[in-house]
Amino acid sequence: MMERSLLRKLAYQDPVTGLLNRNALELFRKRNSSKEGIAVMYLDLDGFKTINDTYGHEIGDMLLRQVSHHLLQVTNSDQKAFRIGGDEFLLIMKNYDSNQVKILAGLLLQKISVPYNIQGVELQVTVSIGISMHPSPKESLLSLLKEADIAMYQAKRMGRNRYAVYQKIKRGSNVGSYGTAWVKKSGIRKKTKIQRIQQMAAL
Numbered sequence: 172m173m174e175r176s177l178l179r180k181l182a183y184q185d186p187v188t189g190l191l192n193r194n195a196l197e198l199f200r201k202r203n204s205s206k207e208g209i210a211v212m213y214l215d216l217d218g219f220k221t222i223n224d225t226y227g228h229e230i231g232d233m234l235l236r237q238v239s240h241h242l243l244q245v246t247n248s249d250q251k252a253f254r255i256g257g258d259e260f261l262l263i264m265k266n267y268d269s270n271q272v273k274i275l276a277g278l279l280l281q282k283i284s285v286p287y288n289i290q291g292v293e294l295q296v297t298v299s300i301g302i303s304m305h306p307s308p309k310e311s312l313l314s315l316l317k318e319a320d321i322a323m324y325q326a327k328r329m330g331r332n333r334y335a336v337y338q339k340i341k342r343g344s345n346v347g348s349y350g351t352a353w354v355k356k357s358g359i360r361k362k363t364k365i366q367r368i369q370q371m372a373a374l
Contacts, residue, residue, distance in 0.1 A: 185254040187232050188239035196253050196261065200312045208306040210272045212262040213319035214242075214279070217297040217331040219258035226292055233289045234296065241282040245275060261316075269304055276300050276334040284332060299326040300334035 183195040191199075203209070216238065223231035235258070242252040242260060253261040264272060280298060287294045301323025303315040322337040329335065 188235050188254050190239050190242065190252050190254040190260070192253065193255050196255060199251065199263065203312060207266050208304070208308055208310065209312070209315065210264040210267040210269070210302065210304040211312070211315040211319040212264070212272070212276060212279075212334075213301040213303075213316070213323040214260040214262065214283075214298050215300075215323055215327070216258040216283075217299055217327070219296055222294060222296065223257075226294075230289050230292060230294075234287060234294060237287055237289075238283055238296070238298075241279065244282070245278065261319075263312075267304065272302060272304060273334075273336070276302060280332060280334065297332035299323055299331050301326055301337065302334055303337045 183191060183198065185192040219231070219234070222234065235254075239252070239254065239260070242262060246252050246262070249265045249267070251263050253263070255261055262275075279300065283296065283298045285295075287296070301319040301321065303318035303322060305315060318337040322335040326333050326335040
């Protein structure tokens with residue numbers, strides 16, 4: 172029994188951060204039968220590669236663990252945190268409120284950007300966040316992941332250290348991918364319209 176539990180942990184838990192991994196994400200996708208819509212938050216650390224290359228993987232892994240701690244601090248029974256790549260994370264939320272999702276994104280921007288002291292090295296990292304939300308359970312998780320990824324890259328193009336929300340705007344027989352982003356700068360938060368982030372595509 173203990174051996175089976177250990178094997179499950181190795182299969183579904185990221186060894187560096189302790190968060191759920193890609194295998195766990197795939198299992199969640201297959202088992203998710205929620206009658207409610209879900210929201211996906213895609214997080215990508217800004218400048219992590221430079222830190223990793225400069226100070227080495229040991230320091231980099233310690234930084235990832237501290238960032239993961241911030242994610243775990245804001246999760247509950249309706250939220251799951253995953254590490255899906257080197258410096259890429261997901262937060263999946265069931266039974267969500269759209270305003271609360273945005274508030275949570277702003278909170279994570281603040282928490283993750285605080286200075287870190289790791290083995291005497293002063294470090295600071297920020298995060299770009301893409302958000303996709305859909306009230307209908309018919310929307311597939313794969314579609315939401317793709318939309319959150321698109322929004323995340325738009326947040327990076329807008330200057331990083333911010334979040335962007337994926338939205339669809341129908342125009343006739345076409346649909347464009349647009350969004351809004353809350354930009355936090357010098358303690359001031361303002362709403363900024365972002366440009367189209369995907370070509371118009373026929374339905």
